[in-house]
Amino acid sequence: MIKGKSLIEVNDFSLEEIDDLLSFAGKIIDSEKNYSGLCKGNLIATLFYEPSTRTKFSFESAILRLGGQVIGFADAMTSSVSKGESLIDTIQTISCYADLIIMRHPKEGAPKLASKNSSVPIINGGDGGHQHPTQTLTDLLTIRQLKGPISNFTIGLCGDLKFGRTTHSLTKILLKYPDINFVFISPEELRIPEYIKEGISNNRYQETFSLESCIDTLDILYMTRIQKERFFSEEEYLRLKDSYILDMNIMKMAKNDMIVMHPLPRVNEIATEVDQDDRAVYFKQAKYGMYVRMALISKILGKGGN
Numbered sequence: 001m002i003k004g005k006s007l008i009e010v011n012d013f014s015l016e017e018i019d020d021l022l023s024f025a026g027k028i029i030d031s032e033k034n035y036s037g038l039c040k041g042n043l044i045a046t047l048f049y050e051p052s053t054r055t056k057f058s059f060e061s062a063i064l065r066l067g068g069q070v071i072g073f074a075d076a077m078t079s080s081v082s083k084g085e086s087l088i089d090t091i092q093t094i095s096c097y098a099d100l101i102i103m104r105h106p107k108e109g110a111p112k113l114a115s116k117n118s119s120v121p122i123i124n125g126g127d128g129g130h131q132h133p134t135q136t137l138t139d140l141l142t143i144r145q146l147k148g149p150i151s152n153f154t155i156g157l158c159g160d161l162k163f164g165r166t167t168h169s170l171t172k173i174l175l176k177y178p179d180i181n182f183v184f185i186s187p188e189e190l191r192i193p194e195y196i197k198e199g200i201s202n203n204r205y206q207e208t209f210s211l212e213s214c215i216d217t218l219d220i221l222y223m224t225r226i227q228k229e230r231f232f233s234e235e236e237y238l239r240l241k242d243s244y245i246l247d248m249n250i251m252k253m254a255k256n257d258m259i260v261m262h263p264l265p266r267v268n269e270i271a272t273e274v275d276q277d278d279r280a281v282y283f284k285q286a287k288y289g290m291y292v293r294m295a296l297i298s299k300i301l302g303k304g305g306n
């Protein structure tokens with residue numbers, strides 16, 4: 001049962017709980033108006049210590065569409081953090097006011113620490129290069145809505161697989177579904193960490209630098225940005241930043257029913273000409289993010305059934 005639980009890593013929920021959540025999100029998509037007052041009377045805090053467009057706005061629109069109310073900050077320096085207040089004290093205080101706290105933080109482990117010091121559930125909206133569980137729920141809902149059951153496909157994850165928290169969370173959860181094969185496409189310097197690959201049998205994954213060499217085998221291509229903010233050296237970032245640019249020439253090599261996903265924001269890694277291709281689903285994916293967050297908030301607050 002999700003009611004009252006924090007979500008720090010995607011594995012905090014069982015597969016059954018995730019599938020139930022995705023089904024509920026599907027119901028909300030089909031008849032959103034039926035759920036418009038579900039969280040009336042609830043007050044939810046969004047604490048963003050790091051910039052965000054999709055996560056912050058999709059959560060806030062999810063709350064408002066459910067009839068709830070939002071407090072919070074998009075810049076911690078407008079709060080008493082600027083006076084040196086600790087994360088623990090901030091969380092202990094905000095949990096006196098809100099029924100649920102959604103937070104993004106640049107430090108890995110900060111949401112976990114917050115959950116140990118909060119009297120209300122915490123949702124991790126992304127912690128450093130570690131995890132981004134609600135993006136993963138977004139990705140799973142997108143796959144389910146557009147490709148059917150989550151099984152029996154080959155997914156290519158492309159770009160910054162070293163620091164890319166979205167690819168880490170997604171790989172970890174997809175490992176639990178049947179018959180999924182992975183192609184990890186990255187420069188040598190940005191390879192997926194060993195601990196993420198743990199548990200994938202050798203015949204279920206391959207690693208390559210070349211997108212062109214494997215795109216025709218993919219059912220899903222999950223593009224990611226080379227993240228400037230995670231590099232210690234500007235020179236290294238400049239060398240790697242344009243490692244991949246998906247354009248229509250490369251798309252011609254892909255299957256007709258392959259979908260292109262991206263957690264966004266994008267920089268150069270997908271040419272804007274690809275946006276017009278029906279296989280480009282990243283803006284639909286951003287919308288599914290709002291619906292899955294509606295389902296998640298409702299369930300944690302005990303408003304969406306067990």
Ligand code: CP
Pocket residue numbers: 051052053054055056126135263264265
């Ligand atoms: N996908 C994602 O997390 O986007 P934002 O950084 O804009 O929230």
